Amino acid sequence: MISYNLYTYLAVAGALLCFGLYGLMQHRSLIGMLISTELILNGAGLNFMAFNRFLAPDPAIGQIFTLFIMGLAAAEAAIAVSLIFAVYRKYHTSDPERINDLRG
C-alpha cells in the first residue's frame, strides 16, 4: 500500500522542493521564479499534511498549518505580481538580470 506510507508523501514533498529549486535557479523570468516558489510552498504543505496524518496526535494542527501556508502563498503571489507590474513599468523588462539599477 504505497498510499498508506509516510515515506511516499515525504518523498513527493522533497521532489517538489527540488523541482522548485531547479526552476528558481534556471528560469530567466520573474514569473517563472514565482511559479517555482509556489511549487516549494506546495511541497511544504504536503509535508505538514503527511506528518499530521501519520505522526501527530491532534489532526487539526497540521491542517490549520497547511491552511496558513496556503494563505501566505496567496498573499505572497499577490505582492509578487504587483511588484512585477511595478518593475515592468519602471524598466520595461522583466528579465531579472537587466534589473540592476538601485536608484529609486
Next chain:
Amino acid sequence: MAYGTLIEFIFYLFLIMIAFGAWQAVTSQILMRAVMGLAMAMFGVAGLYLYLNSPFLALMQILIYVGAVCIMIVFGIMVGYTPKELAAYAIEPKNTVISLVASLLTLGVIYLGLYQAEWVPAPGAGSGDFSLANLGLSLMNRYGLAFELISVVLLIAIIGAVAITWNGKRRGLNK
C-alpha cells in the same frame, strides 16, 4: 478490479500528475505552459490531500492555488511581458547544468536523510478526529489567533499590492 487496487491505481495517477506538472512548470520556457503545469501539479497535490484524510484541505488547495494563485500569475504574464520578451525566453534558459546538479544534490541529501530517519508516531496518532467540524472548532477556539493573523496578513497584502501598483502609476503620470 478490487476496490483497494483501484484506489492505488488512482494514487499512481496523482503521482504522475504531480511529476509531469512540476516538470512542465520548471522546464517549459513558455510561461503560459508553465502555469498550466503548476495547476496540474497542484491538482495532484490536492488528490494526495484526499488520501491524507482531509477532503476540506483538498478543496481549499483547488480553490486557493488552482483558482486564485494561477489566475493571478496568468494576469502577471499578460500584463508584465511583451511578446518579444516571451519569444526571447523561449530561446535561452540559463545555468541549466549547474542548477540541475544543485537540485539533484539537494534531493539526494533529503532522500538520504529520509532513508536514515526513523519516525516514531506520537501516542494516539492517526486515530484522531479528522472531521471538518473538529477543524472548525479548533480554528475558532484554540487556534483563533492564527485564524485572525492570517486574515490580517491577507488584508495587508491586498492593501500593499494596491499601493505598490498605484504608486508606480502616479509617478509615471507626473513625468
